[in-house]
Amino acid sequence: MPDEKVVPEEPERWSTWTGRARGWMLKRLPPDRLLPEDQPSYVASWIYVFGMGAIASLVFVIGSGIVLALNGPAWYHVSALGHFVNSAHLWSVELLFLTMVVHLWGKYWMAAWRGGRALTWMTGAISFFASIGAAFTGYLVQTNFDSQWIAFEAKDALNAVGIGAWFSVTDLGQLLTWHIVLMPLAVGAIVALHVLLVRVHGVVPPIDAAESDAQLGGSAAVTVAEEPPTAPRPVTESAAAAEPALVAHQEVAR
Amino acid sequence: MIPPLLAAAADPVGSGIFLGWAPITISIGNFIVIVAMVVLFVAALFVPFLHDRDE
Structure with a gap:
């Protein structure tokens, strides 16, 4: 099954202002982040x-x-x-x-x-x-x-x-x-x-969230971890087991 | 004497009830809204959130 995730192309490949605008928007706000299906547990x-x-x-x-x-x-x-x-x-x-x-x-x-x-x-x-x-x-x-x-x-x-x-x-x-x-x-x-x-x-995220919290998406994650921004992902049992901070947030949320 | 109809038109919502503490004066309506906002804010911090049944 083909991967349907939209991967923005390099800005240099766009030759028109509409294409450049599309690339700019897709880079900052890909569809899965514009209309997400999940939110972090602290929400x-x-x-x-x-x-x-x-x-x-x-x-x-x-x-x-x-x-x-x-x-x-x-x-x-x-x-x-x-x-x-x-x-x-x-x-x-x-x-x-x-x-x-x-x-x-x-x-x-x-x-x-x-x-x-x-x-x-x-x-x-x-x-x-x-x-x-x-x-x-x-x-x-x-x-x-x-x-x-x-x-x-x-x-x-x-x-x-x-x-x-x-x-x-x-x-x-x-x-x-x-x-x-x-x-x-x-x-x-x-x-x-x-x-x-x-x-x-x-x-x-909550003000006492650990900087290493895997749920920290967006520019905060980039600032902390120097990684590309990722959309906030749902908490799974395995993820919670691997990351104690997630469990703490779940407890706070409850 | 002002006719009742004209008086009602000039004051369509009534004079209202005002509460006062020293220099502070506030209408009962505004006071209720502010109290409601504070109650909602505190409740939002402490009331447990709804969860799905399978969670």
């Missing part, structure tokens, strides 16, 4: 769940937001279904921030920027701040007295720093464009990059 902990919880919440935010946007910003005032979808949008945002903050706390206390993961950490922080910006513009498109009050309080601050002419919080049309087009594109792009970087470097 079997609830603290590793909240990143995916945030992404699931974001899917609900975008889905309910699309329905609201297609029906117009005033729809939920006059429709029971609109009111329900608007509430689903609000509560999925609440869940997004709740899970994102617990994810942030977990990654902060395990120093998740270790092992060449600085860019992963930075994109996570940027996506957090971009999400706050998206939520703020959401407050401004409620088409009620609450949004009017917020807009007329905010405009003075924005005018004071000289950007009120370009970012007018009292202009519903402009704010709607920011909220349903620009900010979702920004958040989506940054979150996608964040997830791809997690795939490239692997999930950050």
Whole structure:
């Protein structure tokens, strides 16, 4: 049976920019690492769940937001279904921030920027701040007295720093464009990059993991062992027997 | 006197309940969310994770 594993060719062999781009991507993120079937044993902990919880919440935010946007910003005032979808949008945002903050706390206390993961950490922080910006513009498109009050309080601050002419919080049309087009594109792009970087470097191991741990994939393994990066592999009984650190991690995970 | 309908429109979600300790003031809703996040964080560290039956 032929080996189906994709082996990236040498960059010198590519003659076009598309080929070079493909080689660059295959080298850093081969398909088995982009869509892995297994994760290291230390990922079997609830603290590793909240990143995916945030992404699931974001899917609900975008889905309910699309329905609201297609029906117009005033729809939920006059429709029971609109009111329900608007509430689903609000509560999925609440869940997004709740899970994102617990994810942030977990990654902060395990120093998740270790092992060449600085860019992963930075994109996570940027996506957090971009999400706050998206939520703020959401407050401004409620088409009620609450949004009017917020807009007329905010405009003075924005005018004071000289950007009120370009970012007018009292202009519903402009704010709607920011909220349903620009900010979702920004958040989506940054979150996608964040997830791809997690795939490239692997999930950050526990802070007390031994440097010789065979499960340390990605750039951390390269730094420690001077070997090519390998995708995190599942723990087997034989591997656990050969590597006591794996047993320790399994015990921690349990 | 403000008509009830106008008053309701001007304050669609109610004034809310606020908790205060000296200089700190926080709405009950925000307080509940923060407490929920702390509880989830601590629980995530100590609650055993689910495992497959064959594991």
